[in-house]
Each structure stands twice: as C-alpha cells, then as structure tokens.
Amino acid sequence: MTDTAIIVxxxxxxxxxxxxxxxxxxxxxGATILEHAxxxxxWVGALIVVVVPTGYEADAxxxxxxxxxxxxxxxxxxxxxxxxxxxxxxxxxxRFVLVHDAARALTPATPFSRVLxxxxxxxxxxxxxxxxxxxxxxxxxTARSGGAEALQSLxxxxxxxxxxxxxxxxxxxxxxxxxxxxxxxxxxxxxxDDAQLxxxxxxxxxxxHGDELAFKITTAADADRAEALLAPEGSGVDELRTGIGxxxxxxxxxxxxxxxxxxxxxxxxxxxxxxxxxxHAIVDALLGAAGLGDIGGLVGVxxxxxxxxxxxxxxxxxxxxxxxxxxxxxxxxxxxLGVRPRIGSRREEAQxxxxxxxxxxxxxxxxxxxxxxxxxxxxxxxAIATAxxxxx
Ligand code: CTP
Ligand code: MG
Numbered sequence: 312m313t314d315t316a317i318i319v320x321x322x323x324x325x326x327x328x329x330x331x332x333x334x335x336x337x338x339x340x341g342a343t344i345l346e347h348a349x350x351x352x353x354w355v356g357a358l359i360v361v362v363v364p365t366g367y368e369a370d371a372x373x374x375x376x377x378x379x380x381x382x383x384x385x386x387x388x389x390x391x392x393x394x395x396x397x398x399x400x401x402x403x404x405x406r407f408v409l410v411h412d413a414a415r416a417l418t419p420a421t422p423f424s425r426v427l428x429x430x431x432x433x434x435x436x437x438x439x440x441x442x443x444x445x446x447x448x449x450x451x452x453t454a455r456s457g458g459a460e461a462l463q464s465l466x467x468x469x470x471x472x473x474x475x476x477x478x479x480x481x482x483x484x485x486x487x488x489x490x491x492x493x494x495x496x497x498x499x500x501x502x503x504d505d506a507q508l509x510x511x512x513x514x515x516x517x518x519x520h521g522d523e524l525a526f527k528i529t530t531a532a533d534a535d536r537a538e539a540l541l542a543p544e545g546s547g548v549d550e551l552r553t554g555i556g557x558x559x560x561x562x563x564x565x566x567x568x569x570x571x572x573x574x575x576x577x578x579x580x581x582x583x584x585x586x587x588x589x590x591h592a593i594v595d596a597l598l599g600a601a602g603l604g605d606i607g608g609l610v611g612v613x614x615x616x617x618x619x620x621x622x623x624x625x626x627x628x629x630x631x632x633x634x635x636x637x638x639x640x641x642x643x644x645x646x647x648l649g650v651r652p653r654i655g656s657r658r659e660e661a662q663x664x665x666x667x668x669x670x671x672x673x674x675x676x677x678x679x680x681x682x683x684x685x686x687x688x689x690x691x692x693x694a695i696a697t698a699x700x701x702x703x
Contacts, residue, residue, distance in 0.1 A: 313356060313357055313358050313405070314405055314406040314407060315355065315356075315357040315358070315405060315406065315407040315408070315409065315427070316357055316358040316359070316360055316398075316402035316403075316405040316407070316408050316409070316485070317352060317355060317357045317358070317359050317360070317408075317409045317410075317411055317480065318360045318362060318395060318398030318399065318402060318408060318409070318410045318411065319345075319348060319349065319352075319359065319360065319361045319362065319382075319398075319411050319412075319413050320362045320387065320391060320394045320395055320398065320410065320411070320412055320413060321333075321334075321335035321344075321345050321348070321361060321362060321363050321371070321387075321413035321414075322335075322362045322363050322364045322386070322387025322388065322391075322394040322397075323335070323364075323391065323394075323414070324364070325337060327529050327530055328528065328529065328530065328531060328533075328534060329531065330534075333363070333364045333367060334413075334414055334528070335348070335363065335371075335413040335414070336367060336370065337534070339416070339528075339534060339537050339538050339541055340537075340538050340541035340542055342377075343374055344413060344414065344416045344528060344537075345361070345363075345371065345374050345375075345378075345413050345416075346374045346377055346378045347416035347417065347537075347541065348411070348412075348413040348414075348415070348416040348418070349361070349374070349375055349378035349380045349382070349413075350378045350379070350380075351420065352378075352380055352423075353379055353380055353381075354420065355409075355423060355427070357409070358383065358402060358403075358405065359375075359380055359381070359382040359383065360382065360383045360384075360385060360398045360401050360402050361375060361382045361383070361384045361385070361413075362384075362385055362386070362387040362394045362395070362397055362398045362401075363384060363385075363386065363387060364386070364387060365386040365387075366386075368384045368385070368386060371384045372384050383401055383402075385397050385398060385400075385401045390499070390500050390502075391502070391503065392492070392495070392499045392500065392502045392505075392508070393499075395410055395492070395505060396492050396499075398410070399485075399488065399489060399492060402485070405485050406484070406485055407427075407430050407482060407483065407484065407485055408482070408483050408485045408488050409423070409426060409427075409479075409480040409481070409482045409483075410479060410480060410481050410483070410488075410505045411479045411480035411481075412479045412527060414527045414528045414529065415478065415479055415525045415526065415527050415528070416528055416537060417524045417525070417526070417537055417540060417541070418478075418479070418480070418522065418524060418525040419522055419524050419525070421520075421522055422439040422478065422480060422519070422520070422521055422522050422525055423480055425437075425439065425519035425520060426438075426439060426480055426481070426482035426519055427482065428519075429482065429517060429519055430482045430483075430484070434482075434517050435483065435484045435487045435509070435514055435515065435516075436481070436482070436483050436484070436487065436488075436506050436509040436510075436514060436515070436516040436517070437481065437482040437483075437516070437517055437518070437519055438477055438478070438481045438482075438504070438506045438516060438517075438518050438519075439477075439478045439479070439480070439481075439518070439519050439520065439521035439522065439525065440475035440476060440477055440478060440518040440519075440520070440521050441475065441476045441478065441520075441521040441522075441523070442471075442472075442474075442475060442476075443471045443474040443475065443476055444471075445471070446468060446471060447468065447469040447471050447474065448465045448466055448467065448468050448469065449465070449466040449467065449469060450463050450464070450465055450466060451464050451465060451466035452464075475518060476521075477504050477506065478521040478522070478525045478527075479504070479525070481504060481505050481506050483505065483509065487509060487512075487514060488505060488508075488509065490512065491505070491508040491509040491511065491512055491514075492508060494511070494512065495508045495511065498511060524540070549701040549702065550701065550702045551641070551699060551700070551701050552600045552601065552602075552638075552699075552700050552701075553600055553697060553698065553699050553700075554595070554596040554597060554598070554599030554600025554601070554697070554698045554700070555595075555596055555599060555695070555696070555697050555698075556591070556592040556593060556594065556595025556596035556597070556598075556599060556605075556695070556696045556697075556698070557592055557595065557693065557694070557695050557696075558588040558589075558591035558592040558595065558606075558693070558694050559588060559686075559691055559692070559693045559694075560580035560581060560582050560586040560587075560588045560591075560691055560692055561580065561581050561685075561690055561691035562578050562579070562580055562581065562689070562690060562691055562692075563578070563579075563580075563581040564578075564579035564580050564581040564582060564585075564586050565579065566579040566585060566586075566619065567579050568580060568652065569585040569586060569587045569621065569622065570587055570588065570589050570647070570652060570661075570692065570694075571587070571589040571590070571622075571645070571647070571654075571661035571664060571665055571675060572587065572589070572590060572621075572622055572623055572661070572664040572665055572668055573657060573660060573661055573664055575652040575657075576652065577651060577652065580691065580692060583613060583617065583618060584617050584618070584619060584620040584621075584622070584624075584625070585619055585620060585621050585622060587621070587622030588647075588692050588693060588694040589622065589645050589647060589661075589665070589675070589694040589696070590621075590622025590623065590625055590626050590665075590668075591606055591622065591625060591694070592645060592694035592695060592696035593626060593629075593643055593645060593665070593669070593673070593694075593696045593698065594606045594609065594625045594626055594628075594629040595696070596643060596696040596697055596698035597626075597629045597630070597633055597640060597643075597698045597700065598629055598632065598633075599698075600638075600698045600699070600700045601632070601633050601636060601638045601700060603632055603633065603636070606625060606629075609625065609628055609629060609632065610625060610628060623668055626668050626669065627668070630669070630670075633700060636702070637702040638700045638701070638702045639670075639671070639700065639701060639702070640669050640670070640671040640698055640699070640700050641671060641699040641700060641701050642671055642672045642673070642674075642698075642699050643665070643669060643671065643672075643673045643674075643696055643697065643698045643699075644673070644674045644675075644676075644696065644697050645665070645673065645674070645675050645676070645694055645695065645696040646675075646676045646677070646678060646694070646695050646696075647675065647676070647677045647678075647692060647693070647694050648677075648678055648679070648680055648686050648692070648693040648694070648695070649677070649679070649686055649689070649691070649692040649693065650679055650686075650687070650688075650689040651689065653677065654675060654676065654677025655677055658675055658676075658677075661675045662674060662675050
C-alpha cells in the first residue's frame, strides 16, 4: 500500500530525435531511454505507472522488469496531457502524484526527494527548476529574407534573473491535479507541463532545485550528451591511476651514452640494454600505475633479444601491455639525478622525443645531489618517473 504514484510519460513519438521509433524506445548506451528513466525508481516506494504509445505495452513491461521496476503499463494519447490523464486514471486512489518525463532519462534521485519533501510539508504543486543561463529575447515576428536561412528580427531582452526553466518530476496533491485536468478544457491540448494546468485553478505552484542531469533528451545532440554520460565505467569519467618508477645505471658501458631516448656526449651507461635509465623508469611508472608489475616481468632482464636494446623498445612494449588492458598514458614527468649529462641543455629535445614515444606529454627535469652519494660522485645516473594513466 502506497500513497504516492509516479506517472512516467513515455508515449511521445520523438519527432525531433528522429530515430524512427517512439523516443522512449530509442537506444542509448545499450538500453532504451525508458529503461534508463526507470532504473533506480523503485527506491521511492511508489506505485509506478508507465504510459506508452498504443501497441508498446508488452515491450514496456519487459523493459520495466529489466530495470527492476514493478510497473503498471497503460497506453497514452495524442498529446502529453492525454498521456498524463491516462496515467492518472490508472494510478487510482493515491494521495500524491509525481509526473515525470521518460525523456529526462538521467534524472538522479535528488529532484525526486526534494519534490516529495515539499509535498510532505504541505505544498499542493511542486516543480523542480533551473535558472536560465542564456540571454533571452523574444522574436518580434518580422520575417526578413536572408541568404541561406530565413532571418527573423529580434525584440527586447527578457530579464533572465527572474526566469526559471521547468523540469520534472512535478509533484502534486493527487486530488488537485485531477481537478486541474478536469477543468482544463481547451488549454489541455497545448499544455507542455502539468503545473500550468494547476496554476489555471489559481493554486500556488512552488519550486525546488532541479538538476542539470534532468535535462530532456529532445534532439540528437541531447542523445549524444546522454550517451556520453551513460557510457560504462564511471558515467563517462575516466578511471585514473598514478604510478612511480625509479632506475639507476652506472657509467661504464662500452656503447654511447643513451638517456631519454637521445644520444649524449661522453661515456655510456652500463647495462644489459642500452642503460637508458629515463626510459626504464618511465616503463616502471606506467606498469606500476596499471598494476602490471615491472620491467623485469615485462621483458626478462637477461633476455638475449634485448641485449643493447634501445629504451624505446621497452617503452613500446609497456604501452602495448597497458593498451591490452584499455590503459593509455595521460602524462609522465621524469627527473634525472646526476652530475652529467646536463639535462637542461637539451631538455626540449628530450621532452619531444619522449612525448612522441608515449603519445602523451612528457616533462623532463634534472638535478644533482649536491655531491652526495654515488650519483653525486658522478658514478652513474638515476631517473625517477611518475605516470598518470587513464581508461574509459
Ligand atoms: N509524451 C507522452 N505522450 C505524448 C507526447 C509526449 O507521453 N502524446 C511524453 C514523451 O514521451 C516525453 C515527455 O512527454 O517523455 C516530453 O515530451 P517530448 O520531449 O516533447 O517528447 P516527444 O513528444 O516524444 O518528442 P517530439 O515532441 O520531438 O515528438
Ligand atoms: Mg512532444
């Protein structure tokens, strides 16, 4: 037994969306708009009435079940108000009614809570609203012939600070909404929301804060926005991770000095590969961020095929491993500790080489250790890298 009904109107044709199916039955991110709209509505504990185009009742029942909703499904009418009226009739004897557009499929719980609270506190009609952000002007009706498109002359600015854009769910004392519908007469056909019919009775309508996510999916651009927000893995927000890597090589290799993917003057670094501590530190930072171990596990430290291998080879292998798990680098910062080479003299070149290698910005800095320790005595080079990686 519940005293509240939520009427979800989903009987529109979706002309402006232009998907060739009634809008609520168009797919977004792997589910219909109706399914997205119904998900999580069960928490309200209300009777849920879904109003759909004639012939879509069975489909809607399946969709509601998939959304975890026990819904009453009825056929709507030619106008939105006709559909609401059909829902009102099906809702039966309840105390409060919330009317909600299925097209506002991403509406979170907060506007529902605010509307329910206002009703519980005695309001007869409650609408979630948002301030108007754009400058608003009326068209003055004079058509002007233009070039590619018809031009229309504009009238005065309408002061927007006193304006609000209406959203749903709109909440009502059920008896009041029934009376508004019964007495609306000709105004009913043109009504784009329910509160305006209540207002015609001279009854006060109050507002609560709406929500940006409760935008109405009307055009293809709205559908794209909704789809981007609904994309799996954290509502379109990238999953981010950071990692750190350190590597040290002593001078004494027979080959050239390779560091940050560049060849430098002077004695080379020792190592099974080319000893490029910067590249190796980057590899460990990337693998560590993704939780994929370290460079030893990636290539096998003594693998003969990597004898003298360029640092770039390991970076590419690490990027392949990350890519296989959906990870891509966002940026990397490396610091080189050592007496030589002087990083500052070729910083731009090193950054460009590493950025090209990673396909993401890499910054390089250098420092000495004030003469302390093996690095300070010029016995080798140390590199410390941090990596930020992301996945959709
Ligand atoms: N609606 C309805 N019955 C109608 C018309 C509209 O139930 N006869 C519902 C829509 O399904 C939608 C809400 O009212 O959830 C808001 O309407 P709108 O965004 O205009 O949707 P459509 O009418 O489907 O779209 P269009 O106007 O582009 O055809
Ligand atoms: Mg419409």
